[in-house]
Amino acid sequence: MVSTPPDISRITGNAPDHVKSFLADPTTLEDVSGLSRTVRGFGYDIIARMEVTEVSVSKKMDEPLKEEGRVVVKMKIEQDMVHGGLHMHGGCSAFIIDTCTTLAMAALTLGTVGKKLSNVSLALNILYHAPAALGEELRIVSTTLTVGGRAFSARTEMWSDTHNRLVASGVHVKLSPSTGRTPKL
Template identity: 75%
Template sequence: MVSSRSDISHINGNAPDHVKAFLADPTTLEDVSGQGQLVKGFGHDIISRMVVTEVSVNKKQEEPLKQEGRVVVKMKVEQDMVHGGLKIHGGCLAFIIDICTTFAMTALTLGTIGVKVTNVSLTLQLFYHSPAALGEDLRIVSTTLSVGGREFSARTEVWSDTHNRLVASGVHVKLTPSTPGISKL
């Protein structure tokens, strides 16, 4: 674990320091007020154990005129993440993929346009490949797929570093909410 959440020396990648600093403490994404107020909501304990190890903004290999955000997170499977069989719960994996795709989207928008864009989930598609047991070390790799207009999408792979195998993967599509307007009713 890192000594300080404001320390970015352990974070690899080419993203600007301000992007790494924002993502160094994953609980910053719990500021749902937008006013720097930490809300200890659902999954706070899990988020607080995530360690961001890489933040990058790269040219997309398939679309060289576009860029992609990439964030790598490490964490250990702990008691509050498992079901009765002592394997990571599918709901917990969905939560981790939801959060980590948001990290990649945030890295891209902060690194390119300088702001964190607020968005909400439209779809989250998951695939479960193999179990991860209590105590296993996980590496979560998230990369943006497309960003345009109001739509954002990213993919995440959850790897067991303990057994060198893919645990789960997912694709997350998010939208920027429309601004409230005058009702037409």
């Protein structure tokens, strides 16, 4: 079966087309098992509704010798994202921030070293600024902070485009997985 390349015509930003194509469907980023056609993991339906609208890789303003990745995602708050009060659940906000920071990290590594590097979460720190209700339109802006040999970090701001206010912000730190050496006890 031949797959059709994703439509990247609506994705702005200066990232190369191969980076935009990879990030155009965020569900592929989460398919580490290679079983996405048969196994839909946690949050798959939420990720599938994310619309990537911008992917950029550019020089950092404060550190011109370094580059940063930036990804902007839009989505609408739907029923599977809210708690009983019909506002977005904090756990859902955390999940979206986790996913979108990973998109920014992938944009940078794909755009600079040509591949997505595997990494796992070390810390995810979130501030909740304002509630966002069922039906609101969100704009999630994620930017890398640091990318080193083993550690990666990125920040995200989640905005309500409906009410022009910051809903949540977060900083995510990830590490490359360990090599699987046998511990010396």
